Amino acid sequence: MEILGNLFYGLGVAVSPQNLLMALFGVILGVAIGAMPGLGSVNGVAILLPITFAVPPTSAIIFLAAIYYGAMYGGAISSITLNIPGASTAVATTFDGYPLARRGKAADALVTAAVASFIGGTISIVLFTFFAPPLAEFALRFGPPEEFAVVLLAYATFAGLGGESPLKTIIATMLGLLMSTVGTDIVSGSPRLIFGGITGFYHGINFLVLAIGIYGVGEIFYTLEEGFKTKERYQAKLGVAEILSTLKRLTQCTSTIMRGSLLGFFVGMLPAAGATPASFMSYSIAKRFAKKPEEFGKGALEGVAAPECANNAASTGSMLPMLTLGIPGSPTTAVMLGALFVWGLVPGPRLFVENAEFVWGLTGSLYIANTMAVIVAIFAVPIxxxxxxxxxxxxxxxxxxxxxxxxxxxxxxxxxxxxxxIFGAVGYIFRKLDYPLAPMVLALVLGGLTERTFRQSMIMSHGSPGIFFDFAGHPIAAVLMMVSAVLFVLPLVPMILKFRVSRAGTSS
Amino acid sequence: MMKSLKASRRAIPFLTLALSLFIVVALGTTQALAAWKPTRPIEFVIMAGKGGGADRIARLMQKIVTQNKWSPQPLVPINKKGGSGAEAMLYLLSKKGNPHVILVTLNSFFTTPALRKLPVNYTKLTPVYRLAMDTFLLWVNTKSGIKNIDDFVKAVKAKKGKWTMGGTGKMQEDQLVTNMLMQAYGLKGMITYVPFRGGGTVAKNLAGGHVDSTVNNPSEGLPHYPGKMRPIAALTPERIPAFKEVPTFKELGQPQLVYFMQRSINAPGGIPKDALAWYTDLFNKLCNSNEWKDYTSKKALNRACLSGAPLGKFFANEDTKHKKLLMGMGLLKN
Structure with missing residues (x-):
């Protein structure tokens, strides 16, 4: 077992006092950065990058990976306690995390998030350790048509999850898609919807601006009106007994967490897709498989566990294309990839041979950082x-x-x-009118990718949509398209059945 | 400067300034070193997103400057990626006379103002320093069996207009190079250009067989070389040291197929002369540092240190050249 040998070697590198310290610092900073809405792992890693200039690359990447990791844990914290997702990866965590917090169960939700993250992360790291090179080959097979099919799958799993009114869900989604078209269009190169040249629109509408606006600011507006009934809202307690009882209840979510982790790893590994669709898909799938799907959205522990295990699994997954193919699986790994170049390393299969200390030291440290992160995150809960x-x-x-x-x-x-x-005001009005916010956010996050991959595919196929259904040329895309089609139709089946039954009832 | 000292009521900027002046004196530099020193963190504007080629270079510069303690104030990278560089250039225009903002550029520095009719172009900014010229290669997938340029031309023609070329963005460097290739080899209308978001993604799509060819920079192709990507020819006047076996287009009888991506530093227009001198000195040190030499040779970039009047002339030439290229593609009218 050459890999086991390498892994032990990597663990040896990772437990050197300097590297252990780097991992611990990274995790603590990461949790803090993730918990701060708006900072998030991308900015955190970019801001702290200069600190790593003083240490060797192996320690530096361990530090950055620990920040990334810690931020994934921390992201859940602001989602649950404040209903403000600190990163797009933590949006799905608000769906059930915040209702739990409002019911005084913030501690349960936070512990669930931490434990689910730990399991998701661990499963992902094991897959990463043993299968990185063959999985890189697999990731290479994903071009624009395959990527489009994955995004469509994300929408499909999410369809039927909207609120009571499908029309409102559609309107919210369309608004999100519309906003995603603001800024520079990659295919024509022209700026779009910049309203006569408002410079602020050139870079498009950032996801965080919308999410923080409609969730965070909107929530404050909403609370202002409700009055400050804090006492009934947050009577959270946390002790050893609470942690144990939460852990006990978590055992019922085992299959959700396993599914979410595997899904997270694979989706995260695909360049371009990343942790955000993974967390949404995991949430939707958990709901479909749940025994009591009606509890979702009102404070189901599974609804917190599903996105959290997936986004952590995806964060490890996204390091795979970074190291093996030199392409980022997520915005944060894009910055880390930049760091790799700054250190003079060339990603690719040869990195695993020529810079074994770097690759395996990082792999080893992921196990350690993951364990540290769950402990730090649980200790942070009382704060x-x-x-x-x-x-x-x-x-x-x-x-x-x-x-x-x-x-x-x-x-x-x-x-x-x-x-x-402005989005804060929109969020407030939407809530008043009972429009769902999540589809709008999801559409903004995925809109650019959807449009880009679709148009790239159409250019590649010289205008023929057949490229998505070409079982010989693009088998992966074709299969994913079929699955999406089934998932889109599925929610309609009970509606059609009901319709026929009611018609049968009236005619007899 | 005395005026600004009087105006400053807090002791810290004064102390910093005094201290930095003291250091200059203490170092015993006999040369008339620039009297100006940054007194605030320097905004290091990058006209591309995080993780792209320009971003990597900017962060490498930040590292070298920080490690050698060449600046009393930190360089703070800020990404302004909107509008293929339009956002960054308009930002610099709005900072006229401010010596605490600098811009690291790519070739959209020339193409974007022309295409978008922006109120800003290189003449409205202060050229500071050119550090490198990135090179371009024509790449194919190793599975294609294409070994040289003749194979390539034959293969493109055989595909009857269905050949695809991946590249970064639209009407930017990669598409200009693609167009130069098509003109040189009589392949007009036979290559479909597919725009992607970044050079790394472009290379991946070639390695995975999703596009037929690319014109990636060497550093972008390296992760897949020699396993999945094969360089066919270089768009340089001389062979690239890291790819000794790859011929240049010049050797292949197409001397006009030479194209570089300049990596240079610009400041807003109207900055004090002393400030320009300080930056010139800073980037001169950087360009001649071992770290920069090491990076450029590893990444197969051309280290190309240039400043002052020759840099202004270089910009003017590049600007004309790019306008001509765009006109040749019918994207720009006189």
Missing amino acids: FIWMLRMPMTILAPIILVVCAVGGFSPTQDMFDVYLMF
Whole structure:
């Protein structure tokens, strides 16, 4: 077993005092960065990159990977406690995490998120350790048509999950798609919907600006109206007994977590797709398989576990194409890839041979960082619970400031902060009118990718949509398209059946 | 400068300035070193997204400057990727006279202002330094069996207009090179250009067999070389040292097929002369550092240090050349 030998070697590299310290620092910083809405792992890694210049590349990548990892844990924290996803990967965590927090069960949700993340991460790291090179071959087979099929699959799993009104879901989705077209169009190269040249629209509408606006700021507006009934909202407790009982209940989610982790790893591994669709797909699949799907959205532990295990699994998965193919599987790995070049390393199959210390040291450290992260995240829970007990009159202004920082940091443009407050008002109105927010956010996150891969495929096929159904030329795309088609039709079946039954009833 | 010192009421900027002046004196530099020093963090604007080629280079520069402690203030990279560089260039225009903002450029520095009729182009900015010229190669998938340029031309013609070329963005470097190739070999209308988001993605799509060819930079092709990607010819006047066995188009009888991507630094227009001198000195040190030499040789870039009036002339030439290329493609009218 050559791989086991390499792994032990890597663990040996990772447990050197310097590397252990780097991993611990990275994890703690990562959890903090992830918990701050708007900072997120992309900006965190980019900002902290200069710190790594002083240490050798192996320690540096261990540090950056630990931040990435920690941020995935931390991202769940603001989703659950404040209903503000700190990164697109944590949007799905708000669906059930925040209702749980409102019912005074924030601690349960946070522990669930941490444990699910740990399992997802571990499964993913094991797959990464043993199958990285063959999986890289598999990832290479994904071109634009395959990527489009994956995105379509993400929409398909999500269809039928919307609110009570399908029309409202469709409107919200369309608005999200429309917003995703703002900015530079990659196929024609022209800027679109910039309203006569407003510079702030050139870079498009950043996901975080929308998410922080409609969730964070919108939530504050909503709370203002409701009045500050904090006492009934957050009576969270956390002790050893609570953790144990949560862990016990988590054993019922085993299959959800296993499915979510595997799905997360594979989707994360595909360049371009990444952790966000993975977390949405995992959530939707968990709901479909659930014994009590009606509990989803109202505070089901499974609804927290599913996206969290998937996004952590995906974060490890996205390191695979970074190291083996030199392409980022996520925005954060794009920055890490840049760091790789700064250190003078060339990604690719040869990296595994020529820089074994680097690759296997990183692999070894992932096991260690993952374990550290779950401990740090659980220890951090009481801090956040304490924070939630603060009166809303203090908490609300703090959240607003954090939101503003979050809106500013990705692009460093004040325009985005104003835009964020406008979205806050939109979020408030949407909630009043009972429009679902999640489809709009999902559409904005995936819209650009959907359009780009579709148009690239059409250019490649010289305008023939047959490229998506070509079992000989693009078997993966064709199979995924079929699965999507089935998933789109599935929610309609009960409706059609009901319709026929009611017609049969009237005619007899 | 005295004025600004008087105006500053806080001690810290004053101390920093005093300290940095002291260091300059203490170092005993006899040369008339620039009297200007940055007093605030320097905004290092990148006209592309995080993780792209320009971003990598910017962060490498940040590393070299930080490690050698060449600047009393940090370089803070800021990505302004919108509008193929339009956002970044308009930002620099709005910072006229501000010496604490610099821009790291690619060739969209020439194409974007022309195509988008922006109120800014290279003449509205201060050229500071050119550090490198990135090179281009024509690549195919190893499975294609194409070994040389004749095979390539034959294969393109055999596909009867269905040949695909992957590249970064639209009407940017890769598409210009593609068009130059088509003109040189009489392949007009036979190659379909497929735009992707970044050079790494382009290379992956060739390695995975989703497009038929690319014109990737050497550093982008390296992860898949020699297993999955094969270079056919280089768009350089001399062979690239890292790819000694690959002929240049010049050797193959197409001397006009030479194209570079310049990596240079620009500041807003109207910055103080002293500030320009300080930056020129900084990037001169950087360009001649061992770290930069090492990086450029590993990544098969041409290290190309240039500043002052020759740089201005170089920009003017490149600008004319790019306008001609765009006109040749019918994308730009006089």
